[in-house]
Structures are given as C-alpha cells and as structure tokens.
Amino acid sequence: MEKPFLLHMITPEKNISPFDANMAFDAGWDSVIPYTNIEMDEIQGIVQDTIFSRSPSALKRTGIFIGGRDTHTAMDMIEEAKKHMVPPFEVPVFADPSGAFTTAAGMVAITEKALKDKFSESFSGKKVVILGGTGPVGVASAVISAKAGNSVLLVGRSLDKAESIAKICNEKYGSKSVKGALDSDKASFLSDADIVFNTGAAGIQLMNDELIKNAVNLKICADVNAVPPAGISGIDAMDNVVAMKNSKSGCFGIGALAIGNIKYKSQHDCLKLMYKCDEPVYLHFEHAFEFAQKNV
Ligand SMILES: NC(=O)c1ccc[n+]([C@@H]2O[C@H](COP(=O)([O-])OP(=O)(O)OC[C@H]3O[C@@H](n4cnc5c(N)ncnc54)[C@H](OP(=O)(O)O)[C@@H]3O)[C@@H](O)[C@H]2O)c1
Structure with a gap:
C-alpha cells in the first residue's frame, strides 16, 4: 500500500x-x-x-x-x-509566514509584468516605495524588489524600526539597496516614486488622492489591503492593472484580489513542488516569486 x-x-x-x-x-x-x-x-x-x-x-x-x-x-x-x-x-x-511570502511574490510579479506591458520598461532601476513596509509582506516585497535592481524605501511610523528592518533586509537577505523612511515624511519621497506598494495593516489608508496627484513619475501602485478603505486611494480590490483616475502621471492600480489570485497559485505550486521534486527543496519568498512570475 x-x-x-x-x-x-x-x-x-x-x-x-x-x-x-x-x-x-x-x-x-x-x-x-x-x-x-x-x-x-x-x-x-x-x-x-x-x-x-x-x-x-x-x-x-x-x-x-x-x-x-x-x-x-x-x-x-x-x-x-x-x-x-x-x-x-x-x-x-x-x-510562508502569514501568507506573506506568496502575497509579496504575487504583488511584485504582477507589477513587473504591468511595467513591461504598459510602459515597455523593466522592473529594475526604479524607485520603489513600500508603505506600511515593516510587516512580513513589506519585508519580502522589499527584498524581492531590491534584488531585482531597484532602490527601495521601506516606510513605517518609527524611523528606528524602519531602518533596523531595512538593515536586516540588506544584511540577512543580501538585498543591499533597502533604506528605512518615516511615514510622516512621505509627501517628499512619494513625489518622484515610480512604484508604490501598500503593505500596511488591513483597513488603513496610507496614500490619499493628494499624494497620488503629486507623484509625477508614478507608474504602478499595488495595494494588498482588501479591507475598506483602500490602502491606496482609488484602487479597487478587484483592479488588475487598471488606469487610476486620480493619477496625473498615467499610473495603473493593482488591487488585493488580483494579487490574491496570483498568491494562491504560487502557494499551490510551492506546496505541490514539495512532493513532486526529485531532491528535497527549501522554499521561501524567492521561490514563490519564480512561480508567481510564471503565473501572471
Ligand atoms: N491580498 C492578499 O492575498 C493578502 C494576503 C496576506 C496579507 N494581506 C494583507 O497584506 C497587508 C500586510 O500584511 P502584514 O501581515 O505584513 O501586515 P501587518 O504586519 O499587520 O502590518 C504591516 C505594517 O503596517 C503598519 N501599521 C499597523 N497599524 C498601522 C496604523 N494604524 N497606521 C499606519 N500603519 C500601521 C505597521 O508598521 P509600523 O508600526 O512600522 O508603522 C506594520 O508593521 C495586510 O493588509 C493584510 O491584510 C493580503
């Protein structure tokens, strides 16, 4: 048997x-x-x-x-x-603690594809701002983004906390280009961001219409929060690379359910690989990201 x-x-x-x-x-x-x-x-x-x-x-x-x-x-x-x-x-x-590794993987993979499809640009050399970035989804997103060649600001309400988590991203996971930043300073550093991820706690809005309007380089905003209000104003949870009406720079929005769909597939694929592989595998956010890239 x-x-x-x-x-x-x-x-x-x-x-x-x-x-x-x-x-x-x-x-x-x-x-x-x-x-x-x-x-x-x-x-x-x-x-x-x-x-x-x-x-x-x-x-x-x-x-x-x-x-x-x-x-x-x-x-x-x-x-x-x-x-x-x-x-x-x-x-x-x-x-996959808190589902964070596969969620981050899904969000970044959709963003990477949207940049290519909508702007013919690669996910590299961009300024990426991660609002509410000190939690598990933010950390995994920061490391994946930095390793792809982007400069990353990991934002929180305490600069000490954001900086110490950025240091862990760089020293423990080799991401090099993650820096901590203070949420109350965000009007200045969002103004020239290319990409914004919201990975803050559920039900909290961290980017309003005014911040979006003043962000002149903004190309992609992605919001993992599915609990109203939207973490980034103007993004519906169902949005899957939809033009944001409140953006002057032609930014596209990605909502939590679109991200959840790729997260689901990526977690499913990792769980399956565990019993399909010939040699034992040790899987975390980087492997989840590879599956997410195939699933978008
Ligand atoms: N779409 C999906 O498939 C999916 C899957 C899993 C999770 N999620 C969502 O992903 C998001 C992130 O999850 P997580 O577990 O990484 O988050 P988390 O640890 O609960 O929160 C992330 C950060 O949010 C900040 N924060 C907490 N309360 C705040 C407040 N009142 N005002 C401003 N900032 C606040 C905190 O940073 P500071 O204290 O440093 O400011 C915290 O480190 C959540 O919205 C969760 O529901 C989505």
Missing part, C-alpha cells in the same frame, strides 16, 4: 492558519499535522522524528511547512530544519 502524503505544519503561534491547511489539502497533501507554539530549539526533534520514521522513498511523500507571523523566525526555522536533515533522510521545507 502506498504511504499517504503527510505535511507537518509548524508554527511559533498558537494555531496554524486554516488558510494554509486548506491550501495544503487542495494541493494534494492527504493529511496536515499541526505543531503549535514551536520554538527554535524544538525544530531538531521535529525534523528528526519526521525523517527517521519513513524510508527515503516514503520521505518523498513527506514535508514540513513553516507558518507563523514573523519573516525572520520563519527563515531561521528553514535553516535550522535543513541543518538537522541527514541525507538521504531529508524532506522538503516551505515557509
């Missing part, structure tokens, strides 16, 4: 996300097993109990998913899990 596909789902939080559990079943996993309130020093035990209980061939039907809310903890947990694999006793690992 063939062994079932088992996905061990780890989170430092008190529950795994039902969103991720549904996604895992829908991607073909037979069973998802939650491990909650997990700390870094417990990863070794979970990994070793996972790998030594099945033959290498059955391990191809076994995986570890890392959720939670924190980007850096999730990335550290991938590394910790990898450290305790004993090839050929090894399983794939995929992290």
Whole structure:
C-alpha cells in the first residue's frame, strides 16, 4: 500500500492558519499535522522524528511547512530544519509566514509584468516605495524588489524600526539597496516614486488622492489591503492593472484580489513542488516569486 502524503505544519503561534491547511489539502497533501507554539530549539526533534520514521522513498511523500507571523523566525526555522536533515533522510521545507511570502511574490510579479506591458520598461532601476513596509509582506516585497535592481524605501511610523528592518533586509537577505523612511515624511519621497506598494495593516489608508496627484513619475501602485478603505486611494480590490483616475502621471492600480489570485497559485505550486521534486527543496519568498512570475 502506498504511504499517504503527510505535511507537518509548524508554527511559533498558537494555531496554524486554516488558510494554509486548506491550501495544503487542495494541493494534494492527504493529511496536515499541526505543531503549535514551536520554538527554535524544538525544530531538531521535529525534523528528526519526521525523517527517521519513513524510508527515503516514503520521505518523498513527506514535508514540513513553516507558518507563523514573523519573516525572520520563519527563515531561521528553514535553516535550522535543513541543518538537522541527514541525507538521504531529508524532506522538503516551505515557509510562508502569514501568507506573506506568496502575497509579496504575487504583488511584485504582477507589477513587473504591468511595467513591461504598459510602459515597455523593466522592473529594475526604479524607485520603489513600500508603505506600511515593516510587516512580513513589506519585508519580502522589499527584498524581492531590491534584488531585482531597484532602490527601495521601506516606510513605517518609527524611523528606528524602519531602518533596523531595512538593515536586516540588506544584511540577512543580501538585498543591499533597502533604506528605512518615516511615514510622516512621505509627501517628499512619494513625489518622484515610480512604484508604490501598500503593505500596511488591513483597513488603513496610507496614500490619499493628494499624494497620488503629486507623484509625477508614478507608474504602478499595488495595494494588498482588501479591507475598506483602500490602502491606496482609488484602487479597487478587484483592479488588475487598471488606469487610476486620480493619477496625473498615467499610473495603473493593482488591487488585493488580483494579487490574491496570483498568491494562491504560487502557494499551490510551492506546496505541490514539495512532493513532486526529485531532491528535497527549501522554499521561501524567492521561490514563490519564480512561480508567481510564471503565473501572471
Ligand atoms: N491580498 C492578499 O492575498 C493578502 C494576503 C496576506 C496579507 N494581506 C494583507 O497584506 C497587508 C500586510 O500584511 P502584514 O501581515 O505584513 O501586515 P501587518 O504586519 O499587520 O502590518 C504591516 C505594517 O503596517 C503598519 N501599521 C499597523 N497599524 C498601522 C496604523 N494604524 N497606521 C499606519 N500603519 C500601521 C505597521 O508598521 P509600523 O508600526 O512600522 O508603522 C506594520 O508593521 C495586510 O493588509 C493584510 O491584510 C493580503
């Protein structure tokens, strides 16, 4: 009898996300097993109990998913899990804390394609401003954007916090060009931005009509917030590269549901790759972005 596909789902939080559990079943996993309130020093035990209980061939039907809310903890947990694999006793690992990696991947991939389709320009050498950028979606978006060759301002309400997170993006993930900036200064740095991402907490507007009108280089605005009011004024959640009426520069808007569609496909593809790959994979926002680029 063939062994079932088992996905061990780890989170430092008190529950795994039902969103991720549904996604895992829908991607073909037979069973998802939650491990909650997990700390870094417990990863070794979970990994070793996972790998030594099945033959290498059955391990191809076994995986570890890392959720939670924190980007850096999730990335550290991938590394910790990898450290305790004993090839050929090894399983794939995929992290998507708060769904942030796949959401960022979807948003940036649609933006990249829209720049090409609407302006015949590449997603490189642009000034990218990420409002509400200090959360998990903002951090992953910042690193992907900076690694593509853009200058990135990661914006928050505290300059110290924004700068320290920008430093982590550059030092830990090698993105080099991420800088922190203060939300209350945004009128000045938005005025010549090419691209604006809103990754702030749900239901908060961070870019109003006035800021959009004064942004003379603006080409693309993307808003991951699906809860009214729009995070960027004038973008409807359904908008999929739609001309923004409040922009004087001919900017196009991308809304949360259009982003969610690509996010969904990218997460589905990552979850599937885990049991389809010949060699174990370790997946995070950069791999999610590759899938998102194929899905737009
Ligand atoms: N479309 C999709 O498929 C999808 C999927 C997942 C998530 N989302 C959405 O993506 C967004 C970002 O998610 P996340 O988990 O990264 O966000 P988050 O951590 O909840 O918030 C991001 C940042 O927003 C800022 N913020 C919080 N309250 C604020 C306030 N009252 N005024 C101004 N700024 C405030 C904070 O930055 P500072 O404290 O540094 O200012 C925070 O770090 C949310 O809207 C979420 O609903 C969308």
